[in-house]
Amino acid sequence: MTNRTENILPLTERNAWKALAVHYEQLRHLQLRTLFADDPQRGERMTVEAVGLYLDYSKNLITDETLTLLLQLARECGLRQRIEAMFCGEKINITENRAVLHVALRAPKEASIVVDGVNVVSQVHAVLDKMVDFSERVRSGEWKGHTGKRIRNVVNIGIGGSDLGPVMAYEALKYYSERTMIFRFVSNIDSTDFTEAVHDLDPAETLFIVSSKTFTTLETMTNAHTAREWLLAAFGGDTQSIAKHFVAVSTNAEEVAKFGIDTAQMFEFWDWVGGRYSMTSAIGLSTMLAIGSANFRIMLSGFHQMDEHFRTAPFESNLPVLMGLLTVWYADFFGTQAIAVLPYEQYLKRFPAYLQQLVMESNGKQMTLNGSRVSYNTSPIYWGEPGTNGQHSFYQLLHQGTSLIPCDFIAFIETLNTLGRHHDILLSNVFAQSEALAFGKTMEQVKAEGTPDWLVPHRIFEGNRPSNTLLAERLTPEALGKLIALYEHSVFTQGAIWGINSFDQWGVELGKVLAQRIIPELESKVEPALGHDSSTNQLIRRYRNSKRT
Numbered sequence: 207m208t209n210r211t212e213n214i215l216p217l218t219e220r221n222a223w224k225a226l227a228v229h230y231e232q233l234r235h236l237q238l239r240t241l242f243a244d245d246p247q248r249g250e251r252m253t254v255e256a257v258g259l260y261l262d263y264s265k266n267l268i269t270d271e272t273l274t275l276l277l278q279l280a281r282e283c284g285l286r287q288r289i290e291a292m293f294c295g296e297k298i299n300i301t302e303n304r305a306v307l308h309v310a311l312r313a314p315k316e317a318s319i320v321v322d323g324v325n326v327v328s329q330v331h332a333v334l335d336k337m338v339d340f341s342e343r344v345r346s347g348e349w350k351g352h353t354g355k356r357i358r359n360v361v362n363i364g365i366g367g368s369d370l371g372p373v374m375a376y377e378a379l380k381y382y383s384e385r386t387m388i389f390r391f392v393s394n395i396d397s398t399d400f401t402e403a404v405h406d407l408d409p410a411e412t413l414f415i416v417s418s419k420t421f422t423t424l425e426t427m428t429n430a431h432t433a434r435e436w437l438l439a440a441f442g443g444d445t446q447s448i449a450k451h452f453v454a455v456s457t458n459a460e461e462v463a464k465f466g467i468d469t470a471q472m473f474e475f476w477d478w479v480g481g482r483y484s485m486t487s488a489i490g491l492s493t494m495l496a497i498g499s500a501n502f503r504i505m506l507s508g509f510h511q512m513d514e515h516f517r518t519a520p521f522e523s524n525l526p527v528l529m530g531l532l533t534v535w536y537a538d539f540f541g542t543q544a545i546a547v548l549p550y551e552q553y554l555k556r557f558p559a560y561l562q563q564l565v566m567e568s569n570g571k572q573m574t575l576n577g578s579r580v581s582y583n584t585s586p587i588y589w590g591e592p593g594t595n596g597q598h599s600f601y602q603l604l605h606q607g608t609s610l611i612p613c614d615f616i617a618f619i620e621t622l623n624t625l626g627r628h629h630d631i632l633l634s635n636v637f638a639q640s641e642a643l644a645f646g647k648t649m650e651q652v653k654a655e656g657t658p659d660w661l662v663p664h665r666i667f668e669g670n671r672p673s674n675t676l677l678a679e680r681l682t683p684e685a686l687g688k689l690i691a692l693y694e695h696s697v698f699t700q701g702a703i704w705g706i707n708s709f710d711q712w713g714v715e716l717g718k719v720l721a722q723r724i725i726p727e728l729e730s731k732v733e734p735a736l737g738h739d740s741s742t743n744q745l746i747r748r749y750r751n752s753k754r755t
């Protein structure tokens with residue numbers, strides 16, 4: 207594998223970067239109050255609407271010049287060429303020599319993207335058709351369990367990208383899902399996860415989807431073997447039952463066969479689909495089983511619309527580009543360490559958890575593509591909770607803490623569950639929070655309320671805390687697809703500016719290797735010779751000496 211990137215100009219040497227550094231010094235004390243007072247149209251002007259998503263980015267600590275410079279930075283970093291390289295199937299994941307083609311997973315049938323001489327779009331649609339056929343047979347009851355009962359329970363076993371997308375999508379699209387079926391998700395190696403997931407399920411009505419790109423992941427394979435035993439125990443060890451109760455989603459046919467699942471019951475995907483970008487691949491099988499194939503295809507079309515927007519829209523009206531550049535602005539010039547993602551939509555309760563992997567596994571890096579250490583910040587921490595729960599938890603820090611935490615508010619004009627005044631009250635909170643964060647409450651305002659002098663400082667909100675507000679009409683499968691693709695491509699934009707590889711994840715390897723070494727040390731009958739540091743040795747001894755079995 208060759209390093210084709212050694213001539214890239216370091217980010218901090220780019221003209222736009224240097225200009226942004228100077229510009230930041232000039233406007234670091236700028237106040238949103240002033241920006242809005244000086245430009246009464248700001249809240250209408252600094253908005254973009256595309257493919258049914260409305261982004262209000264006016265409450266950011268930016269001027270028109272900031273935007274001009276950020277857009278110039280994007281051009282200087284070759285963002286347009288990098289986008290094209292991804293969409294054309296170039297092997298931009300250079301440390302693994304792989305193409306990065308989650309966009310092919312939602313491309314229309316007639317499209318063509320060639321990797322190593324193969325049109326991957328045809329492969330994608332062949333697997334999609336197989337998923338549709340299978341999910342319809344299960345949902346209609348045609349697919350029967352070992353004893354002839356219909357499948358009522360689906361348990362997805364997977365972790366990371368093989369879990370977070372499916373769980374998030376299941377929760378997000380519950381309104382559209384088949385309510386007569388039960389969906390569970392087992393990811394953690396903690397035995398409690400599996401135990402609780404199946405405790406009330408009838409094995410004769412349960413289908414396990416073992417989802418793993420590699421089919422070697424310790425957690426998933428351990429849980430899958432436990433599921434196999436659980437099933438066999440119910441059927442007197444009859445291994446014939448496995449065919450009716452297990453399917454696999456993987457890139458690794460050999461390991462699937464070794465596990466005992468017929469590869470005819472394997473739904474394939476490919477090494478050019480990163481785990482955290484895989485929910486529109488066969489990893490979405492549980493989603494399709496829950497919402498049906500028609501809704502699944504609608505979700506894919508939402509993803510595709512955002513893909514096309516990202517690929518073709520001018521940068522100044524390109525939603526993912528703007529959001530990505532704003533993140534760079536805060537991370538690198540304001541030193542922001544965290545971004546809060548705040549969906550005011552209960553169905554999106556797992557969306558922040560999903561984004562944690564998408565963003566932090568992608569851009570939590572410190573090596574540039576040419577192998578030198580970055581001299582600037584890369585990914586902030588993304589976290590969040592659905593509104594209004596977060597308000598009664600950590601918003602105190604957002605409003606009055608010492609850290610600057612930009613927020614992404616996400617809301618829908620219509621609720622899926624109309625109930626009295628709930629939705630108006632919910633939305634009033636979104637708008638109130640971004641207003642309060644931006645404009646705060648001055649000492650004069652606090653005093654004017656008759657607050658005693660000693661209490662005044664505690665009740666001041668300095669404001670000037672930035673946020674984006676994203677509005678869509680209604681949470682549909684299509685809207686969900688657009689929203690997720692928006693964040694995927696915002697992450698891409700950030701990675702392209704930082705000059706890092708957003709598509710590998712070497713940082714998760716060391717812990718996995720060390721755990722493999724420690725497992726036999728915990729299980730061995732004889733006292734093992736421990737060669738760790740004194741802390742790790744002592745923790746292992748304490749566990750060994752205290753455990754009962």
Ligand SMILES: O=P(O)(O)OC[C@H]1O[C@](O)(CO)[C@@H](O)[C@@H]1O
Nearest residue numbers: 365366367368418419420423481
């Ligand atoms: O699908 P697999 O191969 O089981 O991997 C699961 C997850 O493990 C990781 O490789 C590392 O945590 C993720 O990137 C991936 O989504």
